[in-house]
Amino acid sequence: MIQAVSECAVNGRLGEIMSDDKQPRRRRGGGREARRATRQSTSVEQLGYITRKIPDFNVMSEEGLALIEANADMILEEVGIEFRDDNEALQMWRDAGADVDGERVRFPKGLCRDLVKTAPREFTQKARNDERSVQIGGRNTVFAPVYGPPFVRDLEGGRRYATLEDFENFVKLSYMTPAMHHSGGTVCEPVDVAVNKRHLDMIYSHIRYSDKPFMGSVTAPERAADTVDMAKILFGDEFVDANTVLISLINANSPMVFDDTMLGALKVYARANQASIVTPFILSGAMAPVTVAGTLAITLAEALAGAAFTQLCRSGAPVVFGSFASSMSMQSGAPTFGTPEPALVLYGAAALARRLGIPFRSGGSLCGSKIPDAQAAYESAQTMLPTLLGGVNFVLHSAGWLEGGLVSSYEKFIMDADQLGMMQVLSGGIDLSVDAQALDAIREVGPGNHFLGSAHTQAHFETAFYRSSIADNSSFEQWEAEGSMDAYQRANKIYKQMLVDYTAPEIDPGVDEALQSYVAKKKASMPDSFT
């Protein structure tokens, strides 16, 4: 039995030796902001965005990347990209020297790349609490919550349409999550509010219930304009023109199409010096060839065209190269997540974005499972770890995503948030300081003895390891005595307690009043529309 014992858990032995009580949950980060944990205006200690100290993982050689770039150039030059129902956009492309045939735009070799050169390699998105401002691009990684689901789910309530209350809850949970650096955008669709008015409530919620940076509405140009107006009430007109305070998700209608809705929102934001994430949305086999190489070429071509267009709107406007790519079930046509092919696309696209010289968005905690079970966790981890190792700069859907993005899950949010804390530690790499080498401790303890009582261990044990908020590492007997709960049940308790503990960050009462007044006036100006 020696082998069995030495290769498995030794709970008993260590449990006897260690007798300290629960320690305060530990915070550590790899970013230069990490140690600036702030306590200002809230009791929640925050980590700040990540600055990665570990290298980026590349799966492709320089020759491979150059081959994909050549293929994307072919698409831009020969096949072209359609800019639909937007004559202004077509005229802008004509003026820039592109070949416009109907709605099809073909780009002379190098045009898009030349235009993108004026976009910043990285930029700061300001938050109303400047301690929460994030740096997007370079070696930085910013985590933002799930975006877009019309449904929510929790253990007792099951799956149901999302409401504004759910929306506010997810904003509050993001606010309270130390490794969540961003408040995100449509954390769920508040379907109890009219389609033409809900953006006002969403933007107000992000501003009022959090002090982290947030995303703008993109469902219509006038809603984007409302978002900019509200940002100006919060930050002031001049500040907004000089700084990026909004980042917004502009999805392509892949393959090789941009529509007027997205182009309309893009124009509003770019002209206001606000950031756009131009994201080809590709299920390989449907919106691109079934291959990784084919998916990468279309992704790069669409991102290049969209990013170049932002620079036609305003030279120097911040833009992010986005990629949402997954595989699908060829039996049902359903998207599949956490499989190896999208991970390879992610690594490849991240490297292409680095060569292009603008920030990159991809990844998240994606999964196809209907509930936060083992499937959800395997798939999410197999997306999130490539996200970090690949060097993604802006990570949408980093917590809460369930059922292929149809559901924002309360418990999954808690599970994913715990993983984000781990990613933040991992990104810090290996400490090689004299203290971390611990040679004196090794000399002191020597063969056959344990390190638990050594001065070095005593000095560091509170902060030595990441402490999961959700994992149960107690003995089988203790776990059974406490009700044999799975991670789903434990996460349920945690999210509820967080909402009980939540207190809103302070806000200038005059600003709050002005925002509420703006929302009320806008809502009164038009009838409800639910289409």
Add this chain to the structure above:
Amino acid sequence: MIQAVSECAVNGRLGEIMSDDKQPRRRRGGGREARRATRQSTSVEQLGYITRKIPDFNVMSEEGLALIEANADMILEEVGIEFRDDNEALQMWRDAGADVDGERVRFPKGLCRDLVKTAPREFTQKARNDERSVQIGGRNTVFAPVYGPPFVRDLEGGRRYATLEDFENFVKLSYMTPAMHHSGGTVCEPVDVAVNKRHLDMIYSHIRYSDKPFMGSVTAPERAADTVDMAKILFGDEFVDANTVLISLINANSPMVFDDTMLGALKVYARANQASIVTPFILSGAMAPVTVAGTLAITLAEALAGAAFTQLCRSGAPVVFGSFASSMSMQSGAPTFGTPEPALVLYGAAALARRLGIPFRSGGSLCGSKIPDAQAAYESAQTMLPTLLGGVNFVLHSAGWLEGGLVSSYEKFIMDADQLGMMQVLSGGIDLSVDAQALDAIREVGPGNHFLGSAHTQAHFETAFYRSSIADNSSFEQWEAEGSMDAYQRANKIYKQMLVDYTAPEIDPGVDEALQSYVAKKKASMPDSFT
């Protein structure tokens, strides 16, 4: 709602377009063996070991690695390693020029490294079906099942002591798993068989119920000798002396101790030209400092001393640098898994093994959870993906591990096995062939159309994406109609069906009889012992 829709699932649309029925499960691998899928003597199509085409992920610089090496040298030279209760080993070290003080052996600078130079950089472990032989070292990765648990668990039976029937079941499941390249060793402890006899049943099970390579007994030198005897019955005396047909797990009693049991088994195997995996077993904070750098230095020192000792036993004997390292809960002393610190240790140790020039063992699908829930899956994926990306050559515990290694889980085995298939695809990297670039398909389809009907998609869709055996990607409505099962429940059905479908590989009746006769004779030669 456009944004919400475009950022989330599009089941409906694709579901309508795709109408083909379920396809046969697809097999693809990154190794040069991958396409040699064999059908010989069984209906199970196998993948063959992995040859990684993606680069190894390094978190440490050359300077950092050299620093750890210098610290390990200090440990070997100044602190020393204890070889306990084994006078022969101490004399061998004296003869080799080491400084032996009692049981403490101190090594002149460079001695261990010089000795290890005679160990092979990589070697073949022969299986009785040569199609299943594996190459250990270099760019190859071999997956082996869980090792050591005294308990098993499944959905209906719960947690219970393992029996020989369970042992045989896990051997059968490994045999039937395409991405499981190895039959492993103590897939669970058959506690219904006497301690001094169970190794005979275990070795016989591996030989009879599988034709993949397997591991030897290490719980006593005479049991190691029995293992070699049985291998000789199977392969012939001369073949065993000239080839590696066994690989065995030799754990250090970390920190910095080898005991007589492990040394005894090591000597038997090394002298018979069989492979040893010398594995420092470290929970940081207990058997090493709480830091990654301290853990790496002790790991390297112990592995160097153990690997060098194999070469004193027989120059050229195959040896693997092992590392089992995890963090622990400082509240309870329980080991914790899937946290960032052990992942950093793994990346660092893998790089140290590459510099040393011998194969590396680490990782697996490790977790601390009591059941195969989301915790188990997050932790396992956060260990397995680093295992593949770090470049581990031999992966013990790659499927079935639960509860910190106390439990072999049937359902977890199925879940992990599915992940191994994904790792095998991932290891193949990105296909950049002209066909994979799919430029003709892109030209043919053009903007706004879909690729589902294109000739390229039709030609490739059956093999384009990894097909999970366990993930449910159907619609919410369909999933609900089918009983709202979670991954745990689906895995339960799969493992049971596999055991129903199992048929044993053929074996020479004379060999089988000789093996059974050997086991019977050995068992009759001594009374049962349960200690």
